[in-house]
Amino acid sequence: MLPLFADQGLTARLMAARRVGLEVPWDGRAFGGEDVAATVRRVMVEEEGKALARNAREMQGVFWDTARQGRYIDELAEHLQRRRRREQDAPCT
Incomplete structure:
Protein backbone atom coordinates (compact mmCIF):
# COMPACT_ATOMS: atom_id res chain seq x y z
CA MET A 1 0.00 0.00 0.00
CA LEU A 2 1.25 3.42 -0.93
CA PRO A 3 -0.77 5.95 1.09
CA LEU A 4 -0.63 9.41 -0.42
CA PHE A 5 -3.16 11.62 1.41
CA ALA A 6 -6.00 11.99 3.92
CA ASP A 7 -6.93 8.78 5.74
CA GLN A 8 -4.95 6.47 3.47
CA GLY A 9 -2.08 6.22 5.95
CA LEU A 10 -4.38 5.06 8.73
CA THR A 11 -6.10 2.60 6.41
CA ALA A 12 -2.76 1.25 5.21
CA ARG A 13 -1.55 0.72 8.78
CA LEU A 14 -4.79 -1.06 9.71
CA MET A 15 -4.60 -3.34 6.69
CA ALA A 16 -0.93 -4.09 7.37
CA ALA A 17 -1.81 -4.92 10.98
CA ARG A 18 -4.41 -7.39 9.66
CA ARG A 19 -1.72 -8.88 7.41
CA VAL A 20 -3.57 -8.31 4.14
CA GLY A 21 -0.86 -6.14 2.61
CA LEU A 22 2.27 -4.17 3.28
CA GLU A 23 2.75 -0.45 3.58
CA VAL A 24 5.64 1.03 1.65
CA PRO A 25 7.95 2.72 4.18
CA TRP A 26 8.49 6.44 3.82
CA ASP A 27 10.53 9.13 5.51
CA ARG A 68 -23.52 -9.97 6.58
CA GLN A 69 -23.13 -6.30 5.68
CA GLY A 70 -26.92 -5.93 5.80
CA ARG A 71 -26.95 -7.43 9.31
CA TYR A 72 -24.23 -5.01 10.39
CA ILE A 73 -26.26 -2.07 9.08
CA ASP A 74 -29.40 -3.34 10.83
CA GLU A 75 -27.49 -3.77 14.10
CA LEU A 76 -26.10 -0.25 13.84
CA ALA A 77 -29.55 1.21 13.13
CA GLU A 78 -31.03 -0.68 16.11
CA HIS A 79 -28.22 0.52 18.37
CA LEU A 80 -28.76 4.14 17.30
CA GLN A 81 -32.51 3.85 17.83
CA ARG A 82 -32.03 2.38 21.33
CA ARG A 83 -29.60 5.16 22.18
CA ARG A 84 -32.02 7.82 20.96
CA ARG A 85 -34.86 6.30 23.05
CA ARG A 86 -32.63 6.24 26.16
CA GLU A 87 -31.70 9.88 25.62
CA GLN A 88 -35.34 10.87 25.12
CA ASP A 89 -36.43 8.93 28.21
CA ALA A 90 -33.68 10.31 30.43
CA PRO A 91 -34.83 12.88 32.94
CA CYS A 92 -33.74 16.43 32.25
CA THR A 93 -31.34 17.84 34.81
Whole structure:
Protein backbone atom coordinates (compact mmCIF):
# COMPACT_ATOMS: atom_id res chain seq x y z
CA MET A 1 0.00 0.00 0.00
CA LEU A 2 1.25 3.42 -0.93
CA PRO A 3 -0.77 5.95 1.09
CA LEU A 4 -0.63 9.41 -0.42
CA PHE A 5 -3.16 11.62 1.41
CA ALA A 6 -6.00 11.99 3.92
CA ASP A 7 -6.93 8.78 5.74
CA GLN A 8 -4.95 6.47 3.47
CA GLY A 9 -2.08 6.22 5.95
CA LEU A 10 -4.38 5.06 8.73
CA THR A 11 -6.10 2.60 6.41
CA ALA A 12 -2.76 1.25 5.21
CA ARG A 13 -1.55 0.72 8.78
CA LEU A 14 -4.79 -1.06 9.71
CA MET A 15 -4.60 -3.34 6.69
CA ALA A 16 -0.93 -4.09 7.37
CA ALA A 17 -1.81 -4.92 10.98
CA ARG A 18 -4.41 -7.39 9.66
CA ARG A 19 -1.72 -8.88 7.41
CA VAL A 20 -3.57 -8.31 4.14
CA GLY A 21 -0.86 -6.14 2.61
CA LEU A 22 2.27 -4.17 3.28
CA GLU A 23 2.75 -0.45 3.58
CA VAL A 24 5.64 1.03 1.65
CA PRO A 25 7.95 2.72 4.18
CA TRP A 26 8.49 6.44 3.82
CA ASP A 27 10.53 9.13 5.51
CA GLY A 28 7.64 11.57 6.05
CA ARG A 29 8.37 13.44 2.83
CA ALA A 30 8.78 10.97 -0.02
CA PHE A 31 8.73 7.29 -0.94
CA GLY A 32 12.08 5.87 -2.02
CA GLY A 33 12.25 3.83 -5.20
CA GLU A 34 14.21 1.08 -3.45
CA ASP A 35 11.59 0.89 -0.69
CA VAL A 36 8.79 0.59 -3.25
CA ALA A 37 10.68 -2.11 -5.14
CA ALA A 38 11.50 -4.06 -1.95
CA THR A 39 7.89 -3.95 -0.76
CA VAL A 40 6.54 -5.09 -4.13
CA ARG A 41 9.12 -7.90 -4.16
CA ARG A 42 8.01 -9.04 -0.69
CA VAL A 43 4.38 -9.22 -1.85
CA MET A 44 4.87 -10.60 -5.35
CA VAL A 45 7.89 -12.92 -5.05
CA GLU A 46 8.58 -13.90 -1.48
CA GLU A 47 6.67 -16.47 0.56
CA GLU A 48 5.20 -13.70 2.71
CA GLY A 49 3.08 -12.61 -0.24
CA LYS A 50 1.19 -15.92 -0.29
CA ALA A 51 0.04 -15.43 3.30
CA LEU A 52 -0.94 -11.83 2.58
CA ALA A 53 -2.94 -12.93 -0.47
CA ARG A 54 -4.70 -15.64 1.52
CA ASN A 55 -5.62 -13.16 4.26
CA ALA A 56 -6.82 -10.64 1.67
CA ARG A 57 -9.09 -13.26 0.07
CA GLU A 58 -10.60 -14.07 3.45
CA MET A 59 -11.22 -10.38 4.16
CA GLN A 60 -12.69 -9.94 0.70
CA GLY A 61 -15.22 -12.62 1.59
CA VAL A 62 -16.33 -10.55 4.55
CA PHE A 63 -16.59 -7.31 2.56
CA TRP A 64 -18.51 -8.90 -0.31
CA ASP A 65 -20.93 -10.83 1.92
CA THR A 66 -23.96 -8.58 1.37
CA ALA A 67 -26.11 -10.51 3.84
CA ARG A 68 -23.52 -9.97 6.58
CA GLN A 69 -23.13 -6.30 5.68
CA GLY A 70 -26.92 -5.93 5.80
CA ARG A 71 -26.95 -7.43 9.31
CA TYR A 72 -24.23 -5.01 10.39
CA ILE A 73 -26.26 -2.07 9.08
CA ASP A 74 -29.40 -3.34 10.83
CA GLU A 75 -27.49 -3.77 14.10
CA LEU A 76 -26.10 -0.25 13.84
CA ALA A 77 -29.55 1.21 13.13
CA GLU A 78 -31.03 -0.68 16.11
CA HIS A 79 -28.22 0.52 18.37
CA LEU A 80 -28.76 4.14 17.30
CA GLN A 81 -32.51 3.85 17.83
CA ARG A 82 -32.03 2.38 21.33
CA ARG A 83 -29.60 5.16 22.18
CA ARG A 84 -32.02 7.82 20.96
CA ARG A 85 -34.86 6.30 23.05
CA ARG A 86 -32.63 6.24 26.16
CA GLU A 87 -31.70 9.88 25.62
CA GLN A 88 -35.34 10.87 25.12
CA ASP A 89 -36.43 8.93 28.21
CA ALA A 90 -33.68 10.31 30.43
CA PRO A 91 -34.83 12.88 32.94
CA CYS A 92 -33.74 16.43 32.25
CA THR A 93 -31.34 17.84 34.81
